[in-house]
Amino acid sequence: MTEDPMNCRAIGIVRSPFKERGDAPCQGRRTDEISSIEISPEYQEGLDGLKTGDDLFVLCWFDRSDRSVLKTRRQGTEDGPLRGVFSTRSPARPNPISLTLVKLVEITGGTLRVRGLEALDNTPVLDIKPYSEGIDTPRETMGCDGKLL
Amino acid sequence: MTEDPMNCRAIGIVRSPFKERGDAPCQGRRTDEISSIEISPEYQEGLDGLKTGDDLFVLCWFDRSDRSVLKTRRQGTEDGPLRGVFSTRSPARPNPISLTLVKLVEITGGTLRVRGLEALDNTPVLDIKPYSEGIDTPRETMGCDGKLL
Numbered sequence: 001m002t003e004d005p006m007n008c009r010a011i012g013i014v015r016s017p018f019k020e021r022g023d024a025p026c027q028g029r030r031t032d033e034i035s036s037i038e039i040s041p042e043y044q045e046g047l048d049g050l051k052t053g054d055d056l057f058v059l060c061w062f063d064r065s066d067r068s069v070l071k072t073r074r075q076g077t078e079d080g081p082l083r084g085v086f087s088t089r090s091p092a093r094p095n096p097i098s099l100t101l102v103k104l105v106e107i108t109g110g111t112l113r114v115r116g117l118e119a120l121d122n123t124p125v126l127d128i129k130p131y132s133e134g135i136d137t138p139r140e141t142m143g144c145d146g147k148l149l
Numbered sequence: 150m151t152e153d154p155m156n157c158r159a160i161g162i163v164r165s166p167f168k169e170r171g172d173a174p175c176q177g178r179r180t181d182e183i184s185s186i187e188i189s190p191e192y193q194e195g196l197d198g199l200k201t202g203d204d205l206f207v208l209c210w211f212d213r214s215d216r217s218v219l220k221t222r223r224q225g226t227e228d229g230p231l232r233g234v235f236s237t238r239s240p241a242r243p244n245p246i247s248l249t250l251v252k253l254v255e256i257t258g259g260t261l262r263v264r265g266l267e268a269l270d271n272t273p274v275l276d277i278k279p280y281s282e283g284i285d286t287p288r289e290t291m292g293c294d295g296k297l298l
Contacts, residue, residue: 007157043243046242048232049237050236070192070194071195084194084196084198087198089281093276103287126246127243131287135250137250137286
């Protein structure tokens with residue numbers, strides 16, 4: 001394992017209509033709100049190739065999540081059984097890294113406007129990865145041609 | 150943005166047949182090799198609820214990746230155009246956090262045997278999240294019932 005510390009760098013920040021925990025949906029899929037991601041100038045070169053309509057995984061650092069939690073309930077359930085956090089998508093986990101699939105609505109310079117992000121306002125952004133049906137869908141749902149059945 | 154440092158914690162480590170960069174496929178989807186993920190004792194409680202056959206996103210810290218790269222070529226291409234890393238799935242990026250969908254073949258105590266992981270041996274594991282068709286697939290490929298068309 002590396003000797004270097006695993007320190008994340010914020011490549012940008014979320015500007016979102018969700019100001020407090022209670023405001024955010026438990027999954028971005030459940031909102032049509034548009035959020036903005038402002039990429040810092042020193043990282044904007046990394047955006048080259050992104051275009052409107054792209055499906056993107058956005059990884060954020062959920063800085064208001066509890067990193068000490070190992071058992072929780074499925075998001076959206078109040079009375080479900082306790083489960084290990086690694087079997088849920090709860091934001092509370094040892095490394096509060098979120099994974100949300102969004103639609104890129106517009107990109108202007110270093111600002112991305114996206115639909116489907118559930119992050120709170122001012123959440124640090126760690127990474128953006130293009131969704132790829134061929135690698136991001138379980139194999140049994142794919143045909144021989146690599147397309148969804 | 151948080152004042153606290155965004156320091157990741159290794160929840161476990163990858164035991165993989167891929168010992169050096171050249172050994173690993175550019176995407177886990179391109180291998181049927183079985184890798185193991187050894188979760189550290191203090192985090193094993195978080196595995197509760199995982200079962201054989203689950204489709205899981207594994208997030209690792211690619212500690213041998215170059216964090217200074219902002220332009221690269223699509224993985225698997227030698228002569229393609231340079232693109233911003235955020236429009237590719239290259240392991241070289243400011244935060245070398247990998248995202249790989251794997252199949253859980255077996256879980257025994259704190260050891261997960263998975264198919265489809267491309268991580269090098271001894272790669273630190275940051276997180277495990279269950280794949281959910283409803284939130285991890287672009288909406289236009291879903292029917293009204295939330296199932297893939």
